Amino acid sequence: MSRYFELRRELLDKFTSAGIESAGVEADILISELAGFNRAELFLQSDATVPADLEKRIRALGQRRAGREPLQYLLGYAYFMNIRLDVSPEVLIPRPETECLVEWAVDTLPQGGSLLDLGTGSGAIALAVADERPDAVITAVDVSTPALSIALHNAERLRLTQVRFLESDLFDAVGGEKFDLIAANLPYVTDEEYAALEPEVRVHEPRLALTAPDAGFALIRRAAEEAAPHLNPGGRIIFELAPAQVPRLAGLLAATGSFREVAAMQDYTHRERFITACRSEEAGTEAAG
Numbered sequence: 498m499s500r501y502f503e504l505r506r507e508l509l510d511k512f513t514s515a516g517i518e519s520a521g522v523e524a525d526i527l528i529s530e531l532a533g534f535n536r537a538e539l540f541l542q543s544d545a546t547v548p549a550d551l552e553k554r555i556r557a558l559g560q561r562r563a564g565r566e567p568l569q570y571l572l573g574y575a576y577f578m579n580i581r582l583d584v585s586p587e588v589l590i591p592r593p594e595t596e597c598l599v600e601w602a603v604d605t606l607p608q609g610g611s612l613l614d615l616g617t618g619s620g621a622i623a624l625a626v627a628d629e630r631p632d633a634v635i636t637a638v639d640v641s642t643p644a645l646s647i648a649l650h651n652a653e654r655l656r657l658t659q660v661r662f663l664e665s666d667l668f669d670a671v672g673g674e675k676f677d678l679i680a681a682n683l684p685y686v687t688d689e690e691y692a693a694l695e696p697e698v699r700v701h702e703p704r705l706a707l708t709a710p711d712a713g714f715a716l717i718r719r720a721a722e723e724a725a726p727h728l729n730p731g732g733r734i735i736f737e738l739a740p741a742q743v744p745r746l747a748g749l750l751a752a753t754g755s756f757r758e759v760a761a762m763q764d765y766t767h768r769e770r771f772i773t774a775c776r777s778e779e780a781g782t783e784a785a786g
């Protein structure tokens with residue numbers, strides 16, 4: 498029988514030896530989430546004895562975490578903006594930097610406006626916007642059937658019923674529909690970068706959500722080339738991408754002649770991580786399909 502502070506120390510040592518960067522934070526989260534405590538309660542309870550069955554569960558998941566399984570997959574959920582999304586290894590774990598994209602979309606979307614979330618994964622962007630903007634009409638697409646079923650499950654659990662989900666290779670199933678906003682967090686990791694990723698990502702997260710051919714640019718390029726006919730006049734698009742890809746996408750969007758106000762936007766760590774653009778009035782209006 499351990500006390501909370503002893504169990505925390507044990508996990509901290511185990512995680513540190515396994516090379517996990519934020520070992521203390523992860524130990525705290527694992528214990529407090531399973532115990533049903535917040536961080537302050539965990540601190541206040543540190544001398545209390547951990548119930549035997551809880552200790553067993555924490556130890557079992559701690560062991561798997563030390564084997565570099567991501568904490569969110571072990572818990573089965575991830576926090577994103579103000580919602581909790583269920584996640585499994587079939588969807589990417591939503592990243593904190595993507596919250597900047599959501600904040601931009603929430604601020605930019607006109608009243609009653611429409612949003613297309615390209616590559617929705619767990620539903621993170623679509624559902625976080627829906628949660629903040631009940632007036633919005635949202636479509637979310639993904640090429641992955643298992644990802645879509647998790648996204649749909651999240652929408653039902655969160656009762657965010659204004660989101661429609663479609664299985665689609667980029668715009669293929671969207672037909673001639675137009676939107677006020679398109680949000681694209683598509684795969685953009687190169688094969689070389691992928692080989693060097695931490696085991697949490699490389700071994701456990703779905704490769705389909707991470708990599709793309711052509712130096713990680715193939716899907717972003719297709720989306721940029723096909724997007725204009727799916728935007729209303731004055732409609733806007735935002736891409737999340739690697740900072741090194743920003744100049745290439747900015748050049749490509751400008752070269753299509755379909756976009757104006759092409760601009761880079763920074764994430765919370767002041768890295769250029771997003772490109773936004775506005776559909777110009779001269780852009781072609783016919784969507785293929």
Ligand SMILES: C[S@@+](CC[C@H](N)C(=O)[O-])C[C@H]1O[C@@H](n2cnc3c(N)ncnc32)[C@H](O)[C@@H]1O
Binds near residue numbers: 706
């Ligand atoms: C980087 S993940 C982003 C997931 C989610 N939007 C988020 O921010 O957490 C990219 C997503 O794009 C999806 N995807 C990959 N290729 C696609 C394609 N051709 N068409 C639509 N979605 C695609 C993947 O299945 C994955 O869910």
